[in-house]
Amino acid sequence: MPGIRVWRHVLVLTLLSPFAAQAQGVPRPAEFYFDQDAGVAAPIVAVPEQGDAAVAALMRLRERSRRDADRATAQLAHVAMAAGRTDTGQALYRELLGRPSLNGVSRPALAWNYGWDLYRSGEVEAALQQWSELVSGRLVKPAWAPPTLALALWRLDRKPEAVRWYAAAVRTEPALWRDPARLPALLPDWTEADRALLGEVLAAWAADPPPWP
Numbered sequence: 190m191p192g193i194r195v196w197r198h199v200l201v202l203t204l205l206s207p208f209a210a211q212a213q214g215v216p217r218p219a220e221f222y223f224d225q226d227a228g229v230a231a232p233i234v235a236v237p238e239q240g241d242a243a244v245a246a247l248m249r250l251r252e253r254s255r256r257d258a259d260r261a262t263a264q265l266a267h268v269a270m271a272a273g274r275t276d277t278g279q280a281l282y283r284e285l286l287g288r289p290s291l292n293g294v295s296r297p298a299l300a301w302n303y304g305w306d307l308y309r310s311g312e313v314e315a316a317l318q319q320w321s322e323l324v325s326g327r328l329v330k331p332a333w334a335p336p337t338l339a340l341a342l343w344r345l346d347r348k349p350e351a352v353r354w355y356a357a358a359v360r361t362e363p364a365l366w367r368d369p370a371r372l373p374a375l376l377p378d379w380t381e382a383d384r385a386l387l388g389e390v391l392a393a394w395a396a397d398p399p400p401w402p
Contacts, residue, residue, distance in 0.1 A: 215321045215338065215350060218357040219330055220401060226331035229297045229323075233263040243268055259285060260293045263302065270306040278306060297323055301333075308341065317341040332361065336376065339390045340383055348393065355390045356399050366391070 250261035270278030
């Protein structure tokens with residue numbers, strides 16, 4: 190695990206740029222979500238290293254490369270949250286999201302990644318906020334949105350909303366999202382536990398499919 194002194198140094202730097210998030214409700218699902226959104230729904234990677242080596246390389250990029258500094262900061266935020274240093278990771282994400290302009294990384298990609306890191310840290314409500322704002326603030330209808338928002342809403346015991354969002358996935362690709370056996374292939378990067386939860390949403394949808402609209 191990265192050394193305490195290194196993470197303290199990172200946190201001191203990021204706390205110089207505070208950023209306050211605004212709460213926002215979950216939008217109603219649209220009818221279809223066909224956009225693959227490949228430039229957003231993917232990890233942000235600046236260096237291939239792992240662990241302490243990744244932290245050292247990312248710190249160097251942050252300090253020495255204007256072109257790669259933002260991408261390095263985003264990956265460093267992910268590494269911090271994966272290591273259990275959620276305060277540091279959130280400070281890094283907020284540093285980036287609070288800037289008027291970014292270099293080498295898009296704001297939607299940051300929000301998508303930040304949402305997943307919050308979710309994996311157990312902060313499901315905060316994750317849902319990131320994804321909801323991302324879905325509400327763009328013209329595209331991303332394919333990742335229906336299953337992802339359904340998962341978060343189900344975990345928050347907002348089950349009718351979760352089922353309505355899952356129904357959008359089924360409307361979009363009925364041959365794919367009706368069969369629980371397809372979930373591992375459709376969601377290979379999800380944990381088995383999260384796929385099982387989405388399977389519960391699928392079963393609730395199958396038992397009582399909501400009408401559209």
